[in-house]
Amino acid sequence: MTVPDTQTSAAAAVDTGGRRRAPLSGPGDRPSTAQPKAAGWHPVEWACEFGGTAFQLFVGFGAVAAFESSHSPLRADLPAGVRLAVIGAIFGLLGAAVAVSPAGKRSGAHLNPAVTLAFALRGHTGWRDVAGFVAGQVCGALLAAAAFSAAWRSWASSVHTARTIPEAGLPGWGVVAVEAGLAAGLILTILTMLSSSTTARWTPLVVTGALAGLIWAGAPETGASMNPARTFGPDLVAGNFAFFWAYLAGPLTGATVAVVAFRLLGAVGALGRDWHTLTAKLFHDPDYPSIHATALPAQAATPSPGRPSG
Numbered sequence: 001m002t003v004p005d006t007q008t009s010a011a012a013a014v015d016t017g018g019r020r021r022a023p024l025s026g027p028g029d030r031p032s033t034a035q036p037k038a039a040g041w042h043p044v045e046w047a048c049e050f051g052g053t054a055f056q057l058f059v060g061f062g063a064v065a066a067f068e069s070s071h072s073p074l075r076a077d078l079p080a081g082v083r084l085a086v087i088g089a090i091f092g093l094l095g096a097a098v099a100v101s102p103a104g105k106r107s108g109a110h111l112n113p114a115v116t117l118a119f120a121l122r123g124h125t126g127w128r129d130v131a132g133f134v135a136g137q138v139c140g141a142l143l144a145a146a147a148f149s150a151a152w153r154s155w156a157s158s159v160h161t162a163r164t165i166p167e168a169g170l171p172g173w174g175v176v177a178v179e180a181g182l183a184a185g186l187i188l189t190i191l192t193m194l195s196s197s198t199t200a201r202w203t204p205l206v207v208t209g210a211l212a213g214l215i216w217a218g219a220p221e222t223g224a225s226m227n228p229a230r231t232f233g234p235d236l237v238a239g240n241f242a243f244f245w246a247y248l249a250g251p252l253t254g255a256t257v258a259v260v261a262f263r264l265l266g267a268v269g270a271l272g273r274d275w276h277t278l279t280a281k282l283f284h285d286p287d288y289p290s291i292h293a294t295a296l297p298a299q300a301a302t303p304s305p306g307r308p309s310g
Contacts, residue, residue, distance in 0.1 A: 037129075070158045
């Protein structure tokens with residue numbers, strides 16, 4: 001299923017952040033504030049993805065070095081499982097910080113090509129914006145990896161510049177399978193949280209917990225990337241792409257599986273709830289414009305001056 005047509009959406013008011021908003025549609029109501037996918041070019045949102053991805057990964061790579069480097073006392077003082085869970089929580093908290101920031105409220109804080117693909121398959125994000133988002137995410141990851149390598153020097157080298165490397169003996173197809181499962185779990189969590197106006201506001205917090213658990217579970221096998229951009233940046237800095245194809249195929253496959261699973265849950269009416277995603281933002285604020293199709297109140301997006309609108 002894709003985003004419900006705003007002309008046939010329920011007339012019930014949407015509660016956002018404790019404020020009662022006007023109904024999405026219906027006779028006698030004031031005009032709907034739901035938005036379709038925006039046409040045109042949106043470099044501001046693309047730049048927000050670039051900056052948000054660079055911030056999350058640079059600080060996150062620092063956490064990897066702080067907990068996993070042979071130079072760090074934390075490596076000897078904490079059990080491996082605890083270190084991995086903490087690293088996962090840090091990546092989640094960093095993503096949450098981006099999501100609730102002005103940049104994240106503007107773009108949606110996808111920070112991951114697999115997440116953007118899932119929202120495109122759900123009908124929220126236009127393919128032109130998919131290309132812009134992915135370009136921003138990849139460039140942000142590259143900047144983060146280069147800055148991490150330069151700032152942490154020997155500490156960065158001791159953790160292979162934060163590359164995601166498979167467990168010894170794990171074949172490429174095994175990496176694809178593990179990464180697909182992890183990404184599917186992450187993205188299905190996101191889609192489920194965003195299918196209700198009540199739970200949508202808690203998405204950053206729940207995703208933080210999900211990342212902690214997924215990285216704890218998957219890092220020993222693959223490094224638990226779940227994000228092609230996150231793998232590409234360190235691989236390019238290190239000049240080693242031996243398994244990049246698997247870290248690309250796995251998360252993108254996982255995103256597709258998550259979307260199909262979400263659609264099936266809706267088809268069977270699982271848990272007696274509505275399985276329509278309402279927004280493509282991990283933290284939806286009605287005071288910000290949305291270039292993504294949204295059934296929640298949002299400001300209208302406008303294309304950049306001088307750019308084609310189609």
